[in-house]
Amino acid sequence: MARDDDKRRAGRAALRFVDDNTIVGVGTGSTVAFFIEALGERRVAGAVSSSERSTKLLVELGIRVLDLNEVTDLPVYIDGADECDGKRMLIKGGGGGITREKIIAAAAKRFICIIDPAKRVDVLGAFPLPIEVIPMARAQVSRELVARGGRPVWREGFVTDNGCHILDVHDLRITDPVGMERELNQIVGIVTVGLFAQRPADLVLVGDAITL
Numbered sequence: 001m002a003r004d005d006d007k008r009r010a011g012r013a014a015l016r017f018v019d020d021n022t023i024v025g026v027g028t029g030s031t032v033a034f035f036i037e038a039l040g041e042r043r044v045a046g047a048v049s050s051s052e053r054s055t056k057l058l059v060e061l062g063i064r065v066l067d068l069n070e071v072t073d074l075p076v077y078i079d080g081a082d083e084c085d086g087k088r089m090l091i092k093g094g095g096g097g098i099t100r101e102k103i104i105a106a107a108a109k110r111f112i113c114i115i116d117p118a119k120r121v122d123v124l125g126a127f128p129l130p131i132e133v134i135p136m137a138r139a140q141v142s143r144e145l146v147a148r149g150g151r152p153v154w155r156e157g158f159v160t161d162n163g164c165h166i167l168d169v170h171d172l173r174i175t176d177p178v179g180m181e182r183e184l185n186q187i188v189g190i191v192t193v194g195l196f197a198q199r200p201a202d203l204v205l206v207g208d209a210i211t212l
């Protein structure tokens with residue numbers, strides 16, 4: 001499939017930003033799975049993983065997975081996205097790993113996002129915005145989101161690695177991603193908003209083409 005080829009190219013291209021004997025932050029998703037596959041060619045000191053799924057792939061390759069609490073220097077974090085605008089701001093969380101992804105992105109010196117061309121958009125929001133919520137607050141948070149013009153849909157049956165629920169919020173046209181992220185972060189019961197705008201990616205690889 002052409003799209004998988006682009007994902008594979010992006011995953012492999014990210015390898016040039018990873019040095020031997022360093023620790024690498026690893027995201028989640030099908031594009032990242034290609035990156036992990038390529039990572040087997042490096043001699044990294046270890047990885048910090050954003051999901052159980054990525055941890056499994058890393059361990060299978062013999063790569064040591066570290067707890068972020070043990071790591072003081074994280075030069076780079078490699079992760080995919082569901083949408084990416086021209087300012088490298090992102091919607092993430094399609095795979096449900098939002099909170100760990102945001103924590104690792106915040107801890108890393110450099111966040112490199114790997115995507116296929118279909119993820120590039122002018123305005124974020126066509127992809128429903130994933131929001132991780134404390135289970136008991138799901139209905140309350142949904143009402144707050146409706147009041148802001150969103151249409152939250154509970155990702156029923158899905159429980160995050162942190163034991164939380166996900167609301168996928170449709171019908172948002174996100175013209176001010178930083179403002180929206182800041183505002184939604186204030187709603188009690190929300191754990192993490194899948195908008196990566198306050199801390200966007202530092203560099204985006206669309207296939208193997210670099211977008212600064």
Ligand code: 5RP
Nearest residue numbers: 029030031080093094095097
């Ligand atoms: C997981 C994510 C992924 O990076 C995003 O869903 C993209 O996935 P894929 O590479 O499979 O298209 O944010 O929570």
